[in-house]
């Protein structure tokens with residue numbers, strides 16, 4: 001339910017294992033006749049969409065939480081639809097429009113359309129009915145499950161608990177900032193479709209603290225004690241650390257893929273895609 | 279390029295439209311139940327499955343411009359209702375079975391509920407009929423609180439609790455319905471007052487809202503439950519104020535008459551018992567009222583309810599202390615100060631529910647009253663019709679007076 005992830009639709013209907021997710025995508029490829037691999041590295045595409053959502057969000061001054069919801073809607077939508085059969089600019093603008101309503105920071109449909117149009121004049125028309133129509137299809141594809149739980153709240157709770165677990169264990173402002181960005185970046189991956197928010201939040205903490213520690217050889221006593229304390233706390237916090245390790249690997253591999261990301265390539269790809277869709 | 283921008287969902291749409299199961303493929307429409315605030319509610323029967331289950335289909339339609347309906351974006355309240363109904367699952371909340379999006383309309387399919395509290399109250403308010411039996415009344419209240427407690431635990435405010443929105447199934451289970459004004463209260467990205475100004479039908483509106491508080495808390499729902507409890511006892515609304523209409527500008531008028539009705543029964547609120555009182559925007563308006571003492575207890579004792587009425591079966595009449603418990607509970611629900619008002623959980627723990635008769639899972643248990651079935655009409659069986667009245671939702675209360683009149687004529 002709305003207050004509890006473990007009884008939520010996100011847990012019960014929109015959370016998959018990796019093999020399940022692969023099967024759903026294979027089914028969508030079969031249904032649509034479009035192959036994901038024709039669009040290159042899927043994460044490059046996700047990074048591109050992420051950038052578009054953030055840009056639209058900035059233009060509309062939308063809170064991060066609502067953009068996170070929009071990203072989850074988009075990720076869910078494209079498990080069941082092929083990018084090639086849609087105009088992703090319209091779809092993601094629709095995700096932002098709907099997410100803003102759900103996160104109680106509604107935007108007028110005309111503002112969303114006009115900001116989107118000013119950002120992507122080649123791909124969006126003035127006509128708000130297109131976006132409104134797309135909203136119907138979006139809600140349908142989401143099975144009308146619109147409430148989304150994000151790792152931000154867990155991140156705050158976990159970091160508070162960590163801080164209370166002993167002196168020096170808590171996150172520094174820098175580490176908190178890093179953890180926050182890891183959560184933001186997790187929306188580019190499949191993790192929100194695979195893991196509960198608290199696992200992703202703990203992954204973000206793990207990455208911001210443990211992976212950024214100086215190598216063991218150059219650690220002083222203080223750092224070593226702190227690390228030990230944190231690892232003890234991790235072990236006792238009730239979250240499966242294997243999951244955290246898996247999520248960290250996903251994030252690290254995302255950052256590697258990000259190195260070879262070229263926005264222009266993606267922009268050209270989209271232009272070709274939409275031009276071909278006559 | 280322009281072509282694909284103009285039909286941006288081209289291939290996807292065709293694929294999706296061709297696989298969608300249509301409402302009329304799935305449901306046989308049995309008749310029309312009610313005109314809602316923004317659409318219509320139909321009674322339907324599933325065409326599939328062996329048991330002939332019945333449903334209520336609530337249809338919201340797209341806005342119309344001239345003869346053609348257009349997509350204009352789904353109203354925020356409809357989005358909330360969809361999202362919340364899809365998420366919530368509890369015995370005492372109407373069960374949503376599915377949502378169908380078809381031809382610019384949204385169809386929310388609910389399990390059918392044969393009765394609602396408005397209808398029950400009307401049935402009993404007929405001069406020849408007896409008050410609502412104690413066991414039924416207590417079971418209704420307990421189940422209602424149980425549903426409200428579930429909502430509040432899940433950070434949902436209903437904000438429009440009133441008899442017409444509380445259903446009862448044929449097997450006597452209370453189902454809170456109409457989450458059209460419901461909202462989550464843990465997500466104040468925007469403070470909880472902006473957007474929709476007027477919420478909750480005036481007779482059930484909490485005093486802090488009347489005094490201009492624009493901050494909704496679970497206590498506003500509890501007030502409404504208190505009003506409903508009183509109405510189940512008295513068979514008429516306890517605070518039946520006349521609504522001051524909004525003038526054409528956006529200013530929300532002070533609901534003076536409604537406040538008056540409350541003060542006449544509960545007495546003039548004081549700063550001693552309600553310290554935040556002077557902070558409400560309409561506080562100054564209170565000084566122009568005459569001073570009243572609370573007469574709630576007298577009101578309670580003179581209400582012709584099942585225990586005091588001459589119709590009452592002597593043997594089933596609870597003892598005086600038991601009656602007193604009912605009064606205490608009512609008083610706790612109709613507490614002026616929202617911080618002191620009972621919570622749903624507290625109310626459920628109230629000794630009133632520990633007294634005989636105990637609340638039951640079937641509110642009709644051990645009662646042989648034959649309640650009339652929900653009336654359906656066949657003048658509009660065409661769920662696909664577009665020639666319906668306007669659909670724009672407003673936060674305005676849909677005053678239940680007209681439907682009461684209609685109901686009365688039915689008996």
Ligand SMILES: Nc1ncnc2c1ncn2[C@@H]1O[C@H](COP(=O)(O)OP(=O)(O)O)[C@@H](O)[C@H]1O
Pocket residue numbers: 311312313314315316317319333334336372388389390391392394442443445455456457458652676
């Ligand atoms: N599940 C249901 N079973 C039977 N009748 C229902 C059901 N849901 C709603 N209704 C009828 O339709 C009316 C309007 O529905 P409601 O959900 O309250 O919408 P509105 O927001 O328009 O008031 C209700 O007062 C009731 O008479």
Ligand SMILES: [Mg+2]
Pocket residue numbers: 442443456
């Ligand atoms: Mg209603």
